[in-house]
Amino acid sequence: MASLSEEVLLVVKKVRQRKQDGTLYLMAERIAWGPEGKDRFTVSHPYSDIRCQKISPDGKAKVQLQLVLHTGESTTFHFANESTALKDREAAKELLQQLLPKFKKKANKELEEKNRMLQEDPVLFQLYKDLVVSQVISAEEFWANRLGGLNNSEPAPCSNKQEVGISGAFLADIRPQTDGCNGLRYNLTTDIIESIFRTYPAVKQKYSENVPHSLTEKEFWTRFFQSHYFHRDRINTGTQDIFSECAKQDEKGLMSLVNKGVKNPLVDLLSLEDKTLDEGYGIKQALPSTSNTNKTVKESSNAAIIKRFNHHSAMVLAAGSRKNEVPADQASETSSTDGNSRDSDFFQPPVKKVCVFTVKLQEAIEYEDLQRESKQKTVALNLKKSDRYAHGPVPLQSQKYTTSQDIINAVNCIQHEMAHYKPNLTQVMSSTAASSAIAALSPGGVLMQGGAQQAINQMVPSDIQGELKHLYVAAGELLRHFWSCFPVNTSFLEDKLTGHLEEMLQTAYSKFHIWQTRRMMRKT
């Protein structure tokens, strides 16, 4: 057979397609069929193209499998092997059922995104209808700029989610209910399980080791709750408990935490201990040792409880500050040796002691808003001819030129006239003058031209306005394609401009022309 670069998952012989005998091959990324005796495949479909598969009903004589593609085409395969036809088809169908969902997501995602965009934005939808459906622009060009980067990155909203922390009381929330007859029911939800795994990676490790190989989930959790690991009085007896290892790891982790201490140079915790000077000036007593030898039973159990509380709180805090690890990640080797001390790393960043001290000191003594504001350097404005601004939009040359003699004459004239001014209010104007003024001011008169025009949006009916708006937006979109070709750097853009776009614009123009004539005809 021809060299196959892909992994073949299933081969089915004696499969007819379009009345030709051949063999069906199911590979890692596609399904292909080649006729009998030939080397190459005549039919080949990647799984991402396939929308769904259909099978003929069981009672029918012909055993068929049909693949329906996203584009709407369908290909039918007829399993012609007399004895094993049904089995073959079932095998093919099962495999397809497993494979198709994996590839489906990729293709659908894009389509879904497109659909979503079209549904959310009615303007975009209208544009799509105007341009793509009426075949002015091809669909790929339309989506070219809009989808951008969809296939590479995660959708944006997801990255802004805040991580949910762990409630400190998650173990207490599993309130056991009495079962009636001396038993206890523990209700475990997935949230609680997740909290347990995040806080105690050791338990997670145990879980992944044992389930589902040696223990079922139910058994695991039953043992967990039964173990003394979980209960308050953690007395380390019995090594057959799978959780005793966890207890030892916890102990180790806690010790390493304590040994690291808190390295804040501004806070000296050790100086808070009691200092003894002399008898009567302080408590002269040996510090209580943490060894188990001299303690009473009660003391040791108290110490154990306190230790457990401390450890639990430390784990919860550490789990909250830990970044969200991929669940499939197994704990690395280094962490398994020192138990949970990995979390203690988060308490101290590995920085030099001196730098930390100065930084912390500065943070403590300086406040940002009390600092003097840093003035930006400005350049002074230097105006040479500032009187230019005072001159209004009036041309410099004056229209009239009056001689000084004219001025004197005029002033004399007016002074003479007004020296004996007496108001004569009964003879202000003649009735002819008044009536001509009224005529000029009435509607249709000289002064009333060009007034009280109807706004154009009241004259044009709204459906024509709507259609015109759609055409305008579509024309704007075409223009955007046009301008995005500039600057014309490549010959591809040049060709696009001269050939393709020219065509698009012509189509658009003819569409507009058709609309215009149609509307005009309707009017008349």
Add this chain to the structure above:
Amino acid sequence: MASEDEVNLLVIVVDVNPIWWGQQAQREPEFTLSKCLDGVMVMGNSHMALTRTNKLAVIASHCQDSHFLYPSKSLGGGGGAAEDTSSSRDGKYELLAVANSAIAEEIRNVLSKTEVRGNSTDTLLAGSLAKALCYIYRVSKELDVGQEIKSRILVIKAAEDCALQYMNFMNVIFAAQKQNILIDACVLDSDSGLLQQACDITGGLYLKIPQKLALTQYLLWVFLPDSEQRSQLVLPPPAHVDYRAACFCHRNLIEIGYVCSVCLSIFCNFSPICTTCETAFKIQLPQMVKPKKKKLKMPA
């Protein structure tokens, strides 16, 4: 109708440029300053007769100064007793009689004191408007509690615009706009771009009268109703205002020009240095494409 408590103040600013009016008297003796002032008086009387709470002020805008014709200072002094008795004889409403006589007397005084100076032949219109605004402000401060005032300014313009008053004019216009004071303009002779802008910005009416003789009719028809009533009336449509800026170099009105980003001065042509603030500009010239040297084929 307006409530009893609302005061309606009309300030009429009359352009009494003696040079223009003197020439006008020589051109057209039927319509002179006397006729114009008669018309103004009729308008003022009508305004005051409409409602008892209407107030009036008249300012004469001269080349030398701006002068209040009404209310005038001499009124308070109780002068002109002889005039009063003569006018009250025909049973006229006291207020109107007093107003008319005050206006007449003041204008006589103003014009008799005219001194001619060659360099200032322009009407001080911006100053008169500023005085009008101040008067309006003063009156609005002297009102009784609970009284509201609505004021407007009517400018009767005769002579041409003065370009030097541009800044002051614009300041006055914007101040009036802020105070919600309408500026109306009744133009007798040549169109005035500044007043067109004033009317457009403040919401008033601009009208250039075709017939000077019928001035009174135009005043009563168009400018007597106040702003509330104007919305109910069919009045001349607003004129198209030319808001184009003038370039700083030639004072041409331009639509598209170059603006310096430092001092905001407008030019009609590009120059690499702004002449106002002396900033140097860099323009990216289109890239020069070096012609490639063609390799000569060596003969084999």
